[in-house]
Amino acid sequence: QNAINCEPLKDLVRTVPDFPKPGILFYDITTLLKDKAGFAQMIDALAAHYIGKDVDLILGIEARGFIFGPAMAYRLNAGFVPVRKPKKLPAPTAKVTYDLEYGSDSLEIHLDAIEPGQRVVIVDDLLATGGTMQATVQLVKQLGGEIAGLAFAVELDFLRGRQKFAEYDVFSLLHYS
Numbered sequence: 001q002n003a004i005n006c007e008p009l010k011d012l013v014r015t016v017p018d019f020p021k022p023g024i025l026f027y028d029i030t031t032l033l034k035d036k037a038g039f040a041q042m043i044d045a046l047a048a049h050y051i052g053k054d055v056d057l058i059l060g061i062e063a064r065g066f067i068f069g070p071a072m073a074y075r076l077n078a079g080f081v082p083v084r085k086p087k088k089l090p091a092p093t094a095k096v097t098y099d100l101e102y103g104s105d106s107l108e109i110h111l112d113a114i115e116p117g118q119r120v121v122i123v124d125d126l127l128a129t130g131g132t133m134q135a136t137v138q139l140v141k142q143l144g145g146e147i148a149g150l151a152f153a154v155e156l157d158f159l160r161g162r163q164k165f166a167e168y169d170v171f172s173l174l175h176y177s
């Protein structure tokens, strides 16, 4: 399904043990982003999945969705919409609150960011448990957007976050098990 073979990009991802907490192996994509060929290939491969699918908007989730979203939007001739942490957006917003391991977090989107029926791809750097993406899906539904796909640079297969999105097209470039 990957039109472009992205496996070699994994060589550019740095693994950092015990970050941000003991026992967590962190997949650091900054080493991939700074590689000009690697970055281009990653954006091309992400965008390629949506060519011909009539995408109106790319939504990027703060913070690392902002790395991929605008570049994909430019490639796909789509608009870009930021989904932000609370109190960052100036105009009226829709807000969703979701559970974390300890406590909760919220995300906001401008109420006028999506017109009903617009076709939206949501992008983030990482699919872990899927809680962040699930919250963003709720925001898109509230605003009447149609979800054309969910995109990730990295998916942690063993956390099975994908199971939350059975009814959607979920596309991740790099898989770790």
Ligand code: PRP
Binding pocket: 061, 062, 063, 064, 065, 124, 125, 126, 127, 128, 129, 130, 131, 132, 133, 161
């Ligand atoms: C990370 C990552 C995703 C989310 C994935 O963000 O960038 O947004 O976690 O986890 P989930 O699938 O379990 O929801 P983080 O919470 O570290 O926030 P940040 O991007 O602002 O650093």
